[in-house]
Amino acid sequence: SYVLTQPPSVSVAPGQTARISCGQNGIGPRRVHWYQKKPGQAPVLVVYDDRDRPTGIPERFSGSNSANTATLTIGRVEAGDEADYFCQVWDSDSYHVVFGGGTKLTV
Amino acid sequence: EVQLVESGGGLVQPGGSLRLSCAASGFTFSDREMNWVRQAPGKGLEWVSYISSSGDTIYYADSVKGRFTISRDNAKNTLYLQIKSLRGEDSAVYYCTRDGTGDEFDYWGQGTLVTVS
Numbered sequence: 527s528y529v530l531t532q533p534p535s536v537s538v539a540p541g542q543t544a545r546i547s548c549g550q551n552g553i554g555p556r557r558v559h560w561y562q563k564k565p566g567q568a569p570v571l572v573v574y575d576d577r578d579r580p581t582g583i584p585e586r587f588s589g590s591n592s593a594n595t596a597t598l599t600i601g602r603v604e605a606g607d608e609a610d611y612f613c614q615v616w617d618s619d620s621y622h623v624v625f626g627g628g629t630k631l632t633v
Numbered sequence: 634e635v636q637l638v639e640s641g642g643g644l645v646q647p648g649g650s651l652r653l654s655c656a657a658s659g660f661t662f663s664d665r666e667m668n669w670v671r672q673a674p675g676k677g678l679e680w681v682s683y684i685s686s687s688g689d690t691i692y693y694a695d696s697v698k699g700r701f702t703i704s705r706d707n708a709k710n711t712l713y714l715q716i717k718s719l720r721g722e723d724s725a726v727y728y729c730t731r732d733g734t735g736d737e738f739d740y741w742g743q744g745t746l747v748t749v750s
């Protein structure tokens with residue numbers, strides 16, 4: 527089965543840049559999406575199709591995707607960015623949606 | 634404004650059944666693909682099932698195949714998830730999600746809690 531690997535945790539000081547990786551061999555051709563999940567709230571889409579932002583998501587949130595790793599970058603991190611972040615792809619081989627295990631961002 | 638409102642969760646004994654519903658508004662429901670995603674306590678997000686806009690195409694996660702049934706009523710703007718033979722590991726918040734322009738989930742409901750005990 528297709529597995530997306532994320533670091534369990536990332537810690538960053540306010541105002542700095544956080545980078546969260548999502549790894550899988552050959553992820554490059556796939557479209558990767560990212561969600562922010564805070565306790566007690568529904569997940570929110572923050573980046574889709576590797577690097578696009580939905581309306582209302584600050585420009586501080588950006589994404590990239592290379593051969594084996596996709597990355598969510600959060601610039602000028604704020605306390606309100608503290609949350610779990612999940613990457614997601616569609617696996618066309620198995621007709622399954624796949625989520626990464628999630629990364630807890632601590633500010 | 635797009636809204637997805639889940640209902641039907643609750644406490645159920647192992648082996649029991651429930652039907653979850655998701656009432657959609659603020660968009661043309663019959664045009665959009667939909668999914669169910671769940672999150673068990675302290676765990677990550679887990680995709681459960683997908684249904685095409687017409688209901689003709691359906692996919693399930695391996696962990697629920699044969700026990701869960703996704704369906705939709707486009708006349709009532711409602712998505713359903715019939716869950717049977719419930720196990721402890723099915724305890725989770727179940728979210729209804731809308732597909733965006735591709736295969737991302739652009740809107741999520743607030744979720745409904747299913748507890749199997």
